[in-house]
Amino acid sequence: MTAMRPETPAPNEVPARLRRVLKEIAIAAEAASREPAGVRLVAVTKTVPASVIEEAISAGQRCFGENRVQEAQAKWPALKERHPGIELHLIGPLQSNKVREAVALFDVIETLDRPKLARALAEELERAGKSPRLFVQVNTGEEPQKVGVSPAETVPFVALCRETFGLSIDGLMCIPPFEEEPAMHFALLAKLAATVGVKELSMGMSGDFARAVAFGATYVRVGTAIFGARATTEE
Numbered sequence: 001m002t003a004m005r006p007e008t009p010a011p012n013e014v015p016a017r018l019r020r021v022l023k024e025i026a027i028a029a030e031a032a033s034r035e036p037a038g039v040r041l042v043a044v045t046k047t048v049p050a051s052v053i054e055e056a057i058s059a060g061q062r063c064f065g066e067n068r069v070q071e072a073q074a075k076w077p078a079l080k081e082r083h084p085g086i087e088l089h090l091i092g093p094l095q096s097n098k099v100r101e102a103v104a105l106f107d108v109i110e111t112l113d114r115p116k117l118a119r120a121l122a123e124e125l126e127r128a129g130k131s132p133r134l135f136v137q138v139n140t141g142e143e144p145q146k147v148g149v150s151p152a153e154t155v156p157f158v159a160l161c162r163e164t165f166g167l168s169i170d171g172l173m174c175i176p177p178f179e180e181e182p183a184m185h186f187a188l189l190a191k192l193a194a195t196v197g198v199k200e201l202s203m204g205m206s207g208d209f210a211r212a213v214a215f216g217a218t219y220v221r222v223g224t225a226i227f228g229a230r231a232t233t234e235e
């Protein structure tokens with residue numbers, strides 16, 4: 001990516017910001033009577049160059065998220081090779097024609113959201129003999145421009161993934177509407193997860209991860225608070 005990053009953190013700033021986010025997660029977990037270790041931080045590295053990602057890895061971070069398969073392919077094979085134990089999450093939409101690349105690179109695919117993709121994933125997992133963990137993305141705000149299954153479709157869609165395609169589904173993920181109070185979306189996602197019997201809840205970003213922890217998030221996806229602001233053209 002050639003996007004400019006206006007607020008590129010100064011050297012050593014990434015480890016400090018990372019520590020601050022981890023501390024806020026721990027405080028939020030304790031306030032909710034939860035084990036801090038039950039909340040994992042996905043450090044979101046879209047638009048972040050490999051050299052800056054290395055700073056986070058050196059500071060001990062192992063779990064990362066990217067929203068584009070192509071960008072991830074340019075950065076992560078080399079980083080994974082150099083640093084064993086990386087857990088890479090796909091948090092952006094997955095096109096069926098990118099399934100092979102995604103399955104080869106990602107350890108968790110958070111954006112399963114339609115039958116065609118479920119079928120393509122099932123075929124590729126079988127072919128490649130791999131088993132990335134799969135989360136279903138739920139469009140909790142029912143926003144027409146956003147991907148994800150609607151709340152009402154979630155139970156039948158998870159059943160379809162399991163029964164028709166033989167996929168095991170480990171979690172649900174959501175991106176609440178930007179202009180709305182996220183709490184009701186987090187609560188809805190947690191309720192749906194309990195209904196379909198999955199344990200992982202991926203919710204909460206830089207602006208609201210502490211609240212997501214209060215509602216049961218097991219993964220929070222945080223970019224800006226660690227790596228600084230991204231170029232506005234990026235999304």
Ligand SMILES: *Cc1c(COP(=O)(O)O)cnc(C)c1O
Pocket residue numbers: 044046067091092175205206207221222223224225
């Ligand atoms: C970019 C992104 C994030 C991180 O957002 P920040 O506000 O920078 O923390 C989280 N989830 C998804 C799906 C994203 O695309």
